[in-house]
Amino acid sequence: MVPLSYYLVLSAILFACGVLGFLLKRNIITIFMSIELMLNGVNLSFVAFASQWHALSGQIFVFFVMVVAAAEAAVGLAIIISVYRTRDTLNVDRVDLLKL
Amino acid sequence: MNPNLYLWMIPLLPLTGAAVNGLLGRRFSKKTVAGVALFFSGTAFLLALRVLLSYSSLTLPYVEPGISWIRSGEFHVNFAFYLDQLSLLMLMVVTGVGFLIHIYSVGYMWDDDGFYRFFSYLNLFMFFMLMLILANNYLVMFIGWEGVGLASYLLIGFYFLKDSAAAAGKKAFITNRIGDLGFLIALFLMVQHFGSLDFQRVAAGVAQLPAEVAGAGVLTAIGILLMVGAAGKSAQLPLYVWLPDAMEGPTPVSALIHAATMVTAGVYMVSRSHVIFDKAPTALLVVAIVGTLTALFAATIGIAQTDIKKVLAYSTVSQLGYMFMACGVAAYSAGVFHLMTHAFFKGLLFLGSGSVIHALSGEQDMRQMGGLRKKIPWTFWTMAIGTVAIAGIWPLSGFHSKDEILWKAYSQGPSKMIWALGVLTAFITSFYMFRLLFMTFFGDYRGSLESGDQGHDAHGPDLGHGHGHGGIHESPALMLVPLVILAALSLGGGYIPALKFLAPVFQTESSIGHTGAIATSEPALEESADKGTERFLQFVSVGVALLGAFLAWLLYLKSPYLPAQIAAWAGGLYRTVSNKYYVDEIYNWALIVPLLAMSRKWLWKGVDQDFIDTVINDSADATADTGGVLRRMQSGNLRSYAAWLTAGGAVVLAYMVWLGVH
Numbered sequence: 220m221v222p223l224s225y226y227l228v229l230s231a232i233l234f235a236c237g238v239l240g241f242l243l244k245r246n247i248i249t250i251f252m253s254i255e256l257m258l259n260g261v262n263l264s265f266v267a268f269a270s271q272w273h274a275l276s277g278q279i280f281v282f283f284v285m286v287v288a289a290a291e292a293a294v295g296l297a298i299i300i301s302v303y304r305t306r307d308t309l310n311v312d313r314v315d316l317l318k319l
Numbered sequence: 320m321n322p323n324l325y326l327w328m329i330p331l332l333p334l335t336g337a338a339v340n341g342l343l344g345r346r347f348s349k350k351t352v353a354g355v356a357l358f359f360s361g362t363a364f365l366l367a368l369r370v371l372l373s374y375s376s377l378t379l380p381y382v383e384p385g386i387s388w389i390r391s392g393e394f395h396v397n398f399a400f401y402l403d404q405l406s407l408l409m410l411m412v413v414t415g416v417g418f419l420i421h422i423y424s425v426g427y428m429w430d431d432d433g434f435y436r437f438f439s440y441l442n443l444f445m446f447f448m449l450m451l452i453l454a455n456n457y458l459v460m461f462i463g464w465e466g467v468g469l470a471s472y473l474l475i476g477f478y479f480l481k482d483s484a485a486a487a488g489k490k491a492f493i494t495n496r497i498g499d500l501g502f503l504i505a506l507f508l509m510v511q512h513f514g515s516l517d518f519q520r521v522a523a524g525v526a527q528l529p530a531e532v533a534g535a536g537v538l539t540a541i542g543i544l545l546m547v548g549a550a551g552k553s554a555q556l557p558l559y560v561w562l563p564d565a566m567e568g569p570t571p572v573s574a575l576i577h578a579a580t581m582v583t584a585g586v587y588m589v590s591r592s593h594v595i596f597d598k599a600p601t602a603l604l605v606v607a608i609v610g611t612l613t614a615l616f617a618a619t620i621g622i623a624q625t626d627i628k629k630v631l632a633y634s635t636v637s638q639l640g641y642m643f644m645a646c647g648v649a650a651y652s653a654g655v656f657h658l659m660t661h662a663f664f665k666g667l668l669f670l671g672s673g674s675v676i677h678a679l680s681g682e683q684d685m686r687q688m689g690g691l692r693k694k695i696p697w698t699f700w701t702m703a704i705g706t707v708a709i710a711g712i713w714p715l716s717g718f719h720s721k722d723e724i725l726w727k728a729y730s731q732g733p734s735k736m737i738w739a740l741g742v743l744t745a746f747i748t749s750f751y752m753f754r755l756l757f758m759t760f761f762g763d764y765r766g767s768l769e770s771g772d773q774g775h776d777a778h779g780p781d782l783g784h785g786h787g788h789g790g791i792h793e794s795p796a797l798m799l800v801p802l803v804i805l806a807a808l809s810l811g812g813g814y815i816p817a818l819k820f821l822a823p824v825f826q827t828e829s830s831i832g833h834t835g836a837i838a839t840s841e842p843a844l845e846e847s848a849d850k851g852t853e854r855f856l857q858f859v860s861v862g863v864a865l866l867g868a869f870l871a872w873l874l875y876l877k878s879p880y881l882p883a884q885i886a887a888w889a890g891g892l893y894r895t896v897s898n899k900y901y902v903d904e905i906y907n908w909a910l911i912v913p914l915l916a917m918s919r920k921w922l923w924k925g926v927d928q929d930f931i932d933t934v935i936n937d938s939a940d941a942t943a944d945t946g947g948v949l950r951r952m953q954s955g956n957l958r959s960y961a962a963w964l965t966a967g968g969a970v971v972l973a974y975m976v977w978l979g980v981h
Contacts, residue, residue: 241961250961315955 226267233260247299247309251292258288324370326383326400326453329410332363333445340442344435353425356438360421360445364414370402371411379403379823380519382455389458393514399455401518405655405824408817409452409587412662416579417445419801423670424571426797427677437477437569444470448580452587457506457516460588464502464552467581468495474576475568487564494561498551502588505544512537522594530598542595542602545588546609553585555643556613559636560903566628570673573628578635578669579662586642586658590651593825597649604733607647611740614640616900618747622754623897626683627672630755634709635665637744641724644741650727652821657720663812664708664717667805671702674794674802675759679766685758687766694791697799699760701806706756708809710749710864713857719813721745722860726853738856745860749867757875 233256240253262281269277299309306314336359344352370377385399402410421441428437447470451463468491476488509516513524531539549555554562565577576582589596589606596603617636624630638661645654676683678695692699708715711722725745729738793799874881886893895901952963 238965242958242965245958250957311957314957 223267223271227264230260230264230267233257233263236260245310245312247302247311247314250311251295251299255288255292258284322373322376324373324377324381324383324402325366326370326402327385329363329366329414330446330449330453332359332366333442333449335359337439337442337446340435341439344439347435349429349434352435352438356442357418357421357425359442360414360418363445363449364418367410367414371407374407377402379407382519385455394510396456396458396516398459400453401455402453403824404821405587405590406452408655408659408821410449412659413445413448413452413580416662416666416805417448417575419804420571420575420579420666420670423574423673423798423801424569426795427571427673428569431569433477437474440470440473440477441572441575444474444576444581448584451584456518457509457521460591461502461506464548464584464588465499467576467584468492468499468552471495471565471576471581474572475565477568477572481567484567487561487567491561491565494558495551498548498558501544501547501551503548505541505548508537508541508544518591525594525598528598530600532600535599535601538595538599539601542592542599543605545592545595546602546606549585549589549643550609551585552588553582553639553643554613554636555585555609555640556616559613559617560906562636563629563632563899566626566632570628570669570676573632574666574669574673577632579666582635582639583642583658583662586639586646586654589643589646590655590825593646593649593651596646603647603649605647606643607733607737610640610643610645610647611737612640613637614644614744615740615747616640618744618751619896620899621751622747623893624751625685627675627685627688627755627759628669628683630685630751631665631668631672634668634748634752635661637748638665638709641721641741641744644728644737645724648728648732648737650724650731651825652818653720653723653727655821656817657724659815659817660708660716660720660809660812663805663808664705664715667701667705667802667809668709670798670802670805671698671705674698674798675702677794677798678791682766685755688759688764689762689766690760690764691791692760695793697793697802701799701802702760703756704806704809706752708812709752710868711745711860712749712864712868713861714813716809716812718861722857723818725860726856729852729856730849742860742863746863746867749864750871753868753871754875757871761876762879 237253237255237257237260240256241250244250244253262284265277265281265284269275269281302314303309308314336356339355339359340347340352344355347355380401380403383400383402385397387395388398389396421438424437424441428434431437444467447463447466449463451460451467454460454463472488472492475491476485478484479488506516509521513521515521515524525538528536528538551558562577562582566573568577596606614637617633617640621630621633621637624633638657642654642657642661645651645657674695675688675691675698678691678698679688682688704715708717711717725738725741728741729735732738874885898904954960
């Protein structure tokens with residue numbers, strides 16, 4: 220039986236990787252993947268706790284998060300394609316029209 | 320059990336007409352516009368007629384429950400309709416005369432570009448006037464009261480490109496506001512003391528209170544304030560100044576609104592509130608004095624006017640004074656009777672003057688008229704009937720109503736002075752009206768418009784004669800038919816048993832004398848003596864009317880050089896009268912100039928610019944400055960947003976941890 224803390228540390232590492240990628244990367248697709256990474260980091264701690272406490276609600280929660288993430292991916296990728304078509308770039312620093 | 324009278328439909332029909340013409344009329348042909356306007360005002364008249372025809376089967380007063388409007392604790396107001404003999408009579412006058420004037424207007428306004436606009440306003444006026452008459456409570460009445468003021472404003476300023484018309488419209492509206500304030504305060508007092516604005520519940524509340532014979536109380540206050548409102552709407556001293564200027568509007572408007580119906584709303588309102596006045600002799604005295612003085616004052620101004628419509632305007636003010644005189648001596652039914660006959664003959668006179676003006680292509684100055692008798696015979700004969708009627712010569716309608724007022728003023732007035740001034744006014748009325756008649760229709764034509772040499776095509780549709788005929792010409796049939804009907808009513812209207820008809824509404828009037836005490840009744844013996852006096856007074860009033868007519872004949876037909884000599888001899892007095900006693904100038908100097916100065920210097924530059932504007936501008940500046948700092952966060956750079964987001968998350972997390980530790 221793997222102790223709970225292992226899972227939590229792995230989850231924290233995944234989440235931290237996500238946050239760093241989210242902050243540091245300029246490619247919009249990488250940023251997108253970083254967000255997915257954060258979500259999965261959280262999912263991991265959900266299932267870990269669910270298994271630890273024998274409570275199903277954590278597992279079910281993960282399914283919800285996955286469904287939302289899938290929907291978000293569909294919308295997000297569509298936006299990315301649209302951005303690429305109009306701006307010819309995936310560099311978020313150059314997509315900065317939304318300001319005064 | 321009363322049949323369903325559909326009272327609510329009577330005001331709604333003209334409103335529909337106003338909406339249809341106002342919203343779509345621009346695209347309609349003139350015939351369609353006229354058809355719409357006539358259909359809706361005509362069906363309103365038919366519905367009113369239906370009510371009148373079922374009169375014998377009605378139990379009055381009849382209340383048609385409407386919809387609830389205001390509900391606040393004990394106080395509630397409904398959009399309900401009320402019908403008794405008084406409102407039924409008013410209903411017939413307003414819808415009947417209103418419909419006739421609608422017909423007339425089709426001919427009169429045919430060549431006007433604002434044709435659809437005119438009829439939309441006219442129907443709108445009918446709607447509000449009917450609301451005023453049929454209201455079940457003072458608040459709904461007040462809606463109508465304000466609404467007719469609005470319609471009046473719109474129609475006075477109908478030719479709004481003309482400065483004088485726009486100014487006259489504003490003057491009417493603002494002067495009315497002063498009166499409306501009085502009315503409104505009276506309503507507040509009613510709510511405070513009776514907890515309701517319902518006619519019947521107010522009357523019940525008043526019945527609980529003792530008559531204010533000595534000293535003034537709340538009833539006196541309400542009465543005087545109501546009279547202030549009535550003075551504004553019905554052009555009484557000191558608020559009459561707007562009515563003569565209101566003649567800037569098209570002539571049918573002058574006939575309908577500023578002679579026959581709207582200006583009599585004050586008389587209607589005072590009569591409707593008679594229970595209050597019956598118990599407040601001081602207020603009643605105020606009504607009597609205001610009415611009498613206005614009647615005399617306006618009549619004297621009428622002598623020296625040269626504009627045909629201005630003469631009629633001052634005459635209207637004067638006749639309205641008579642109606643208030645009647646109300647002031649608690650002879651409400653006589654006042655309303657005069658209201659009805661006045662609607663006939665003054666409506667007739669105004670429409671006749673419109674026909675004269677029409678014939679002369681817009682000329683209104685009587686000095687440019689004369690000798691029109693042969694050229695426009697229909698107009699002449701109908702106007703002659705109107706003149707004899709207003710002069711109060713037997714047996715025309717004006718005689719019956721005016722004589723009733725004078726008799727009541729004599730027999731139950733607080734002072735014989737009222738009667739004496741009333742008779743004097745009757746003399747002056749007869750003089751200036753015959754002056755108008757003689758100057759317009761007799762003697763030689765003094766104007767420049769020659770028969771037949773001037774192209775002129777201002778006439779209505781569907782009339783036997785084509786365009787392009789010249790000079791002075793009789794008006795189209797569409798305009799003459801209402802004239803003839805109104806002339807017939809002016810002839811015979813005095814025999815309408817209005818006094819008897821109205822008696823149930825004013826049951827208390829005969830028993831309560833001017834002192835507020837129940838009059839000691841000693842009938843039988845006094846009766847025959849009274850009859851003798853009444854007959855004698857009738858001779859007096861007809862006598863002065865004939866005297867006035869004779870004087871007018873002497874001055875304006877027999878020796879037409881005399882008026883100029885008299886004017887020269889009277890010098891300053893003549894100038895004062897012909898300048899309307901300089902009342903407008905006095906008001907301007909005493910009220911308007913100081914008010915404007917105060918508004919400019921103090922309210923505008925002081926309060927508005929220095930205070931209100933400063934506060935608002937400073938707070939706007941503060942908001943903009945704060946925003947200027949905060950907007951730096953909105954860089955447009957996605958990763959900086961991400962950094963903010965993460966930082967925020969980190970702060971929240973740190974706080975949670977800190978909470979957990981503690």
